[in-house]
Amino acid sequence: MIGAAVDRTGRPREVAGAFRLSLLAIAVNWVVWVLGAFVVRPTGFDEMRQEVGRQDALVQLALSAGALLVISGVWLFCLxxxxxxxxxxxxxxxxxxxLxxxxxxxxxxxxxFDRLTGTWLIHDVLLSDLPSDLLLAAAAALLFLPSSNAYFAAARGV
Structure with missing residues (x-):
């Protein structure tokens, strides 16, 4: 890691940055889930309640939150x-x-790609996986820079 900037733990700044970007992506996923389920009209909860009733909509939201919690936990473990x-x-x-x-x-x-209206922007872009996926792509790119490669090679003893 000659010439690579490292933080106080000895990790390259790129690895630390990838870690922080990924944590931000997890947080963004949760914010998007809450906004889509409860805040931005029409809310997911309102739509589900109209289709299946209040009780089943609550069950569906609980299952959705549970799945997101498991995915976030696995992602955090890998991080x-x-x-x-x-x-x-x-x-x-x-x-x-x-992926x-x-x-x-x-x-x-x-x-x-041709629906560039304000409603499309909010519902199909900001309330989608796109913001967190862009953060994850940036984090992944940081993990394959030369200083990151050297860090992972040194960690496995090569």
Missing amino acids: LRMRAGRNWARIVLAGLAA SVLFVLNSLSMNG
Whole structure:
């Protein structure tokens, strides 16, 4: 890691930055979930309540929150392993970030790029996975810079 900027823990700043960007992506996912479920009209809860009733809508929201909690927990586990220098975690995180970006691009191409109205921007972009996926893509890119590569190589003893 000659010439690489490191933080006080000995990790390259790129690895620390990727960790922080990924934490921000997890937080953004939760904010988007709350906004979509309860705040931005028409809310997901209102739509579900009209379709299946209040009780089933609450069950669906609880299941959705539980799934997001599990996904966030697994992501956080991989992040902590990545920060500790585990190369497998870096590869898993990069692969998942790439998959997420591909899903977003597929979704955007299916929904059309030509709907550039304010409502489209709020519902289909800001309340989608796009903001967190962009953060994850940036984090993944940081994990494969030369100083990051040297950090992971040194951690596995190569």
